[in-house]
Amino acid sequence: MARLELGHARLVCAVEELPRAKWTAHGPDDVEFLFQPASGMTARPLAKIASGGEVSRVMLAIKVVLGEADAVDTLVFDEVDAGVGGAVARALADVLVDLARTHQVIVVTHLAQVAVAGSVHYLVRKEGDDAPETQLVRLSSEERVREIARMLSGDESQASLSHARQMLEARRD
Numbered sequence: 593m594a595r596l597e598l599g600h601a602r603l604v605c606a607v608e609e610l611p612r613a614k615w616t617a618h619g620p621d622d623v624e625f626l627f628q629p630a631s632g633m634t635a636r637p638l639a640k641i642a643s644g645g646e647v648s649r650v651m652l653a654i655k656v657v658l659g660e661a662d663a664v665d666t667l668v669f670d671e672v673d674a675g676v677g678g679a680v681a682r683a684l685a686d687v688l689v690d691l692a693r694t695h696q697v698i699v700v701t702h703l704a705q706v707a708v709a710g711s712v713h714y715l716v717r718k719e720g721d722d723a724p725e726t727q728l729v730r731l732s733s734e735e736r737v738r739e740i741a742r743m744l745s746g747d748e749s750q751a752s753l754s755h756a757r758q759m760l761e762a763r764r765d
Contacts, residue, residue, distance in 0.1 A: 595687055596649040597680040602628040603650055604635045625650075645675025649684065656687060659694050666696040673703045681705035704743040708759045715739055736760070 593601050604626040612620075626635035627642045627650065638650065652672055655662075673684055685706045691697055692711075700716070701707050713736045718724035731739055740756035741748050 593650065593653045595683060596653055597676075597683050598629075598646065598649055598653075600631040601646075601650075602631075602635065603638070603653070604628065643675050645673075645680075648672045648674055649676070652684070652687060652691075656691055659691075664695065666698065667691065668698045668700075670700045671702070672699065673701050673706050677703065678705075685709035702743065704740050704756070704759060707740060707743060708756075708763045713739065 593603070606624045606626050608622040608624075610616075610620055610622055625638040627638040627646070628635035629641070629646070638647065642650065648669075648671070652669070655667060669688070672688075673681055676684060681703045682705050686709070688697055688699060688706065689709050699706060699710065707713060713731045715729045715731055715735075716726065717729065718726050737753060737756045737760065738748050740759060741752035744755055745752040
């Protein structure tokens with residue numbers, strides 16, 4: 593989790609054996625993930641204290657740890673970068689690249705730092721008014737530069753286009 597800029601955070605799995613009368617279809621135990629955001633803090637239920645960005649990064653950390661142990665070939669992350677930016681977004685992108693060494697990874701993102709890490713870039717767009725149709729369009733190299741520029745600044749100015757090219761070139765190195 594340190595690679596995902598979670599510092600000294602810890603994830604604790606609390607398992608409580610249930611009396612026979614309380615067993616469920618999920619088994620004889622009550623299992624809860626506890627999150628300790630920093631050393632010296634008390635671990636509390638992940639679902640109650642972690643931000644959306646923290647939950648996303650903890651889930652990604654778990655997937656990375658499982659690595660080749662799971663039988664899932666394709667992983668889809670829908671806005672795993674929610675609530676992060678800057679250096680955290682770059683770190684998250686690096687972890688996703690590592691995960692892509694053992695899985696096919698599909699990431700839905702609004703962050704340029706994450707988008708430039710992909711080997712292929714698709715644009716998801718909706719067209720139509722009453723019942724919009726969702727389209728998935730594979731971007732050419734130049735279309736990708738323009739999309740990254742738009743992600744960075746909302747436009748295709750010379751500055752944002754230049755920055756987009758720099759980011760894409762830095763990822764190729």
